Amino acid sequence: xxxxxxxxxxxxxxxxxxxNSAEGVKSALPAFAAxxxxxxDIPSVPGPDGAMTDPAFLTYPANPVxxxxxxxxxxxxxxxxxxxxGTVPPADNSFYAAMNKALGITMEMKPADGNNYNxxxxxxxxxxxxxxxxxxxxxxxxxxxxxxxxxxxxADLTPHLAGDNIKxxxxxxxxxxxxxxxxxxxxxxxxxxxxxxxxxxAGTTFYRRDLLEARGITADQVKTLDDLMxxxxxxxxxxxxTWAFDDVWTYLFPFFGLPNKWxxxxxxxxxxxxxxxxxxxxxWHYKLATAGYLHPDAIAGNNADANTxxxxxxxxxxxxxxxxWNLADHLSxxxxxxxxxxxxxxxxxxxxxxxxxxxxxxSTNMMSYLNAKLKxxxxxxxLAVANYLAAPYGSAEYTMxxxxxxxxxxxxxxxxxxxxxxxxxxxxxxxxxxLATASSVISNPGADQVTKDIAAFQAANVKYxxxxxxxxxxxxxxxxxxTVDTAQAxxxxxxxxxxxxxKVSDVQAAISTWKSNGGDRLKQWMTDNVxxxxxxxx
Amino acid sequence: xxxxxxxxxxxxxxxxxxxxxxxxxxxxxxxxxxxxxxxxRTLLLMTVPAVVLLLVFNxxxxxxxxxxxxxxxxxxxxxxxxxxxxxxxxxxxxxxxxWGALKNTLWLSLVQxxxxxxxxxxxxxxxxxxxSERLRNFIQSVVYLPHFFSWVLAITIFQQMLGGAGILNHxxxxxxxxxWDITTNPHTFALLVTSQAIWKEAGWGIIVFLAALAAISxxxxxxxxxxxxxxxxxxxxxxxPGLRGVIVLMLVLRLGNALTVGFEQFLIxxxxxxxxxxxxxxxxxxxxxxxxxxxxxxxxxxxxxxVISLLLIWGANKxxxxxxxxxxxxx
Numbered sequence: 001x002x003x004x005x006x007x008x009x010x011x012x013x014x015x016x017x018x019x020n021s022a023e024g025v026k027s028a029l030p031a032f033a034a035x036x037x038x039x040x041d042i043p044s045v046p047g048p049d050g051a052m053t054d055p056a057f058l059t060y061p062a063n064p065v066x067x068x069x070x071x072x073x074x075x076x077x078x079x080x081x082x083x084x085x086g087t088v089p090p091a092d093n094s095f096y097a098a099m100n101k102a103l104g105i106t107m108e109m110k111p112a113d114g115n116n117y118n119x120x121x122x123x124x125x126x127x128x129x130x131x132x133x134x135x136x137x138x139x140x141x142x143x144x145x146x147x148x149x150x151x152x153x154x155a156d157l158t159p160h161l162a163g164d165n166i167k168x169x170x171x172x173x174x175x176x177x178x179x180x181x182x183x184x185x186x187x188x189x190x191x192x193x194x195x196x197x198x199x200x201x202a203g204t205t206f207y208r209r210d211l212l213e214a215r216g217i218t219a220d221q222v223k224t225l226d227d228l229m230x231x232x233x234x235x236x237x238x239x240x241x242t243w244a245f246d247d248v249w250t251y252l253f254p255f256f257g258l259p260n261k262w263x264x265x266x267x268x269x270x271x272x273x274x275x276x277x278x279x280x281x282x283x284w285h286y287k288l289a290t291a292g293y294l295h296p297d298a299i300a301g302n303n304a305d306a307n308t309x310x311x312x313x314x315x316x317x318x319x320x321x322x323x324x325w326n327l328a329d330h331l332s333x334x335x336x337x338x339x340x341x342x343x344x345x346x347x348x349x350x351x352x353x354x355x356x357x358x359x360x361x362x363s364t365n366m367m368s369y370l371n372a373k374l375k376x377x378x379x380x381x382x383l384a385v386a387n388y389l390a391a392p393y394g395s396a397e398y399t400m401x402x403x404x405x406x407x408x409x410x411x412x413x414x415x416x417x418x419x420x421x422x423x424x425x426x427x428x429x430x431x432x433x434x435l436a437t438a439s440s441v442i443s444n445p446g447a448d449q450v451t452k453d454i455a456a457f458q459a460a461n462v463k464y465x466x467x468x469x470x471x472x473x474x475x476x477x478x479x480x481x482x483t484v485d486t487a488q489a490x491x492x493x494x495x496x497x498x499x500x501x502x503k504v505s506d507v508q509a510a511i512s513t514w515k516s517n518g519g520d521r522l523k524q525w526m527t528d529n530v531x532x533x534x535x536x537x538x
Numbered sequence: 539x540x541x542x543x544x545x546x547x548x549x550x551x552x553x554x555x556x557x558x559x560x561x562x563x564x565x566x567x568x569x570x571x572x573x574x575x576x577x578x579r580t581l582l583l584m585t586v587p588a589v590v591l592l593l594v595f596n597x598x599x600x601x602x603x604x605x606x607x608x609x610x611x612x613x614x615x616x617x618x619x620x621x622x623x624x625x626x627x628x629x630x631x632x633x634x635x636x637w638g639a640l641k642n643t644l645w646l647s648l649v650q651x652x653x654x655x656x657x658x659x660x661x662x663x664x665x666x667x668x669x670s671e672r673l674r675n676f677i678q679s680v681v682y683l684p685h686f687f688s689w690v691l692a693i694t695i696f697q698q699m700l701g702g703a704g705i706l707n708h709x710x711x712x713x714x715x716x717x718w719d720i721t722t723n724p725h726t727f728a729l730l731v732t733s734q735a736i737w738k739e740a741g742w743g744i745i746v747f748l749a750a751l752a753a754i755s756x757x758x759x760x761x762x763x764x765x766x767x768x769x770x771x772x773x774x775x776x777x778x779p780g781l782r783g784v785i786v787l788m789l790v791l792r793l794g795n796a797l798t799v800g801f802e803q804f805l806i807x808x809x810x811x812x813x814x815x816x817x818x819x820x821x822x823x824x825x826x827x828x829x830x831x832x833x834x835x836x837x838x839x840x841x842x843x844x845v846i847s848l849l850l851i852w853g854a855n856k857x858x859x860x861x862x863x864x865x866x867x868x869x
Contacts, residue, residue, distance in 0.1 A: 118829070119824075119828070119829040122828060122829060122830075122831055123828060125612060125613070126612035126828070126833060127612075128612070143829075143830065143831070144831075145613075145831055148611075148613050149613065151613075152613040152614070153613065238711050238717075239711050239712060241703060241708060243703075295702075295703060296701060296702020296703045296707075296722065297697070297701065297702065297703050299702060299722050299810070300697060300701055300702065300721055300722050300807075300809065300810040301806075301807070301808065301809020301810050302697065314703070479609070479611050479831055479832075480609065480832075482831060483830045483831055483832045486830045486831075488825055488826055488829065488830045489635055489826070492813040492825070493813070493814075495809060495813075496812035496813065496814070499722075499809070499812070501722075501724060501811070501812040502812060502814075513634070517633075
């Protein structure tokens with residue numbers, strides 16, 4: 001079989017694969033021009049390797065200042081697809097209508113289920129039925145094969161944005177350079193970043209701070225993975241329908257000393273599947289599930305209701321992306337249980353007394369792309385729209401995008417924009433902001449505790465972040481290599497293992513099949529085409 | 539759902555076939571095609587939309603099968619994709635997950651054949667004995683209803699009732715009894731999905747059998763009753779032989795669809811029991827073909843499935859003819 005697979009070598013693609021070259025990146029990157037935004041109430045804290053926490057705001061400007069003059073659009077009609085983890089707002093709602101008016105275009109928003117987004121998008125790209133504007137979360141870059149997609153189906157933004165060209169769009173120019181770098185494929189700029197951050201983590205392990213503290217459990221008592229496991233026994237009470245844990249694997253496995261995918265040992269690439277720590281991590285999670293600490297609905301794969309379980313106190317500890325922790329979450333949580341407070345455990349270690357560490361994610365997790373079929377003037381129109389969407393915290397545009405129209409979607413309560421019923425239904429933080437935003441800030445008007453909690457969590461952990469191998473290098477693979485990189489069969493078995501259905505040895509078997517069916521070839525490809533040509537990116 | 543739809547579609551042809559058989563026995567003269575065309579033009583016109591749908595949605599996509607022999611890259615298109623010959627099939631046949639999915643499919647098909655297939659027939663016979671028309675309509679509506687639920691809803695109901703945190707297990711735990719793992723047990727998954735299928739589709743499945751029952755002449759029953767035949771004798775000698783043609787037809791179709799056991803039902807419950815137990819050929823193609831961008835591999839799995847299905851339906855039809863039944867068409 002190996003010669004057969006080798007025969008397909010470069011796959012069917014004709015585009016350049018590999019990573020970006022240093023000169024290419026340099027000439028494609030836009031210039032940076034900081035915006036004069038409001039001063040943060042809790043300024044950002046720097047960490048190692050350029051990491052820094054997001055600035056936090058506790059007050060909202062009474063008179064938001066406009067950063068864009070006039071209406072950015074010229075009346076064009078477009079469609080946009082974005083992922084949404086939550087309830088999809090009604091299609092023709094008053095917020096969309098108000099946004100269309102403010103943007104001067106007709107934008108048909110089509111939010112799609114975030115939980116299945118990675119399987120929805122490939123069917124669209126295969127049919128070449130991409131919308132005009134699409135959001136592709138960066139953690140799925142290899143699932144979507146964004147490198148190849150960019151070359152064939154996305155608009156090249158380099159001529160519009162590279163260097164000083166971006167100055168036409170001052171809000172976009174204020175997005176940090178690292179985030180733009182994550183949008184470069186094959187030395188050309190394609191992506192528009194949202195929520196770029198210096199504190200980029202895939203996610204964290206959350207807990208019900210209100211309920212745990214009521215039992216005398218605080219986050220600083222939980223330092224190691226053993227401590228966490230012990231909570232399972234203490235908190236699970238099946239009789240009352242309470243389980244300590246929902247799914248935690250995705251954001252917990254790195255604390256066993258694992259990289260996201262690759263690490264370098266003696267100048268050679270090692271995949272996390274080959275590391276003994278990977279088996280330790282699996283073993284821990286297998287025990288968690290088989291000990292009965294994991295909610296049965298989580299085992300049944302019902303992820304869509306994970307937050308409902310958390311809000312209702314049916315689960316007390318859950319993994320989640322950083323985007324979960326916000327005002328909307330606070331509102332939903334307190335609606336279910338008054339006094340609801342989400343907290344995050346600090347970075348954990350496998351051994352007591354060790355220093356925790358976690359790899360930084362790319363400077364942004366959210367990247368949007370424009371369709372290659374758009375005409376240059378349409379691209380300019382949408383970039384002007386992106387410039388509007390990327391207005392800084394507290395500006396008039398930011399207020400519109402995040403809260404809607406005063407009176408219709410929100411009212412000022414003690415000076416703080418507060419969503420009314422229509423606003424709660426229609427104004428979703430996961431629609432327009434997934435097309436473009438200014439760099440991340442922590443702000444939850446009306447829920448200062450949330451803002452303080454997040455800022456404190458980031459400040460306590462930023463010092464443990466490190467720059468991993470191939471950081472911010474957009475690696476573009478031929479399709480057959482990308483398929484191996486996705487490792488669907490292994491990931492499926494891993495999921496079965498942390499749900500207690502497959503033993504660690506079954507995962508080992510799946511890994512060895514994967515290695516012989518392409519995993520070794522993937523490593524060779526990465527060594528030849530990325531490591532030896534472009535270096536480590538560190 | 540697709541099976542139910544095709545069953546319904548075939549039921550009308552079945553009746554047509556049965557209807558034409560009686561005229562056939564009276565001895566028709568073979569007319570030339572032009573005369574027949576004129577005679578049947580209204581009927582032919584009525585089938586045109588169905589034929590067009592079939593051409594557009596079933597025949598035209600057949601050209602896509604060429605991707606099974608390529609390293610198909612959707613971004614460069616069918617024409618420019620690299621030729622692979624039989625490499626995708628070789629990889630497929632070396633993949634233990636593929637054989638696992640095939641095994642699951644066949645096993646589920648067998649279980650459903652034994653446990654599901656007789657249920658609509660039994661239900662139809664039972665309903666036929668209910669004399670009160672109002673009661674009959676009421677029961678019929680109640681058992682039809684789940685067919686119109688989506689699988690998401692049906693499975694959610696099952697999980698809320700029987701799941702690990704569902705009503706049943708909550709009750710058991712509160713009464714200090716061990717919970718019963720029904721929805722996440724890979725070993726009994728076949729029984730779970732079959733009971734879901736029965737709950738959702740059995741009511742819908744009785745339509746075709748009720749139609750066949752209605753076609754049996756009441757004179758036969760009256761004559762038999764006059765001759766002193768009891769209820770069971772009438773069922774054995776009149777009802778069941780009257781249904782035989784339709785039962786065989788449905789069986790042939792079922793066998794032809796043996797490799798199509800459903801999609802959403804397994805997609806939704808895949809995580810609950812693990813991919814090795816829940817993957818059937820269709821979900822295999824989806825996860826290891828489409829979802830990972832490995833389209834040619836998925837197409838190869840799909841083509842393999844189609845070829846086997848064709849052989850199955852051909853074989854089952856032959857068998858039906860051998861037993862003197864019409865099968866899919868009259869010989």
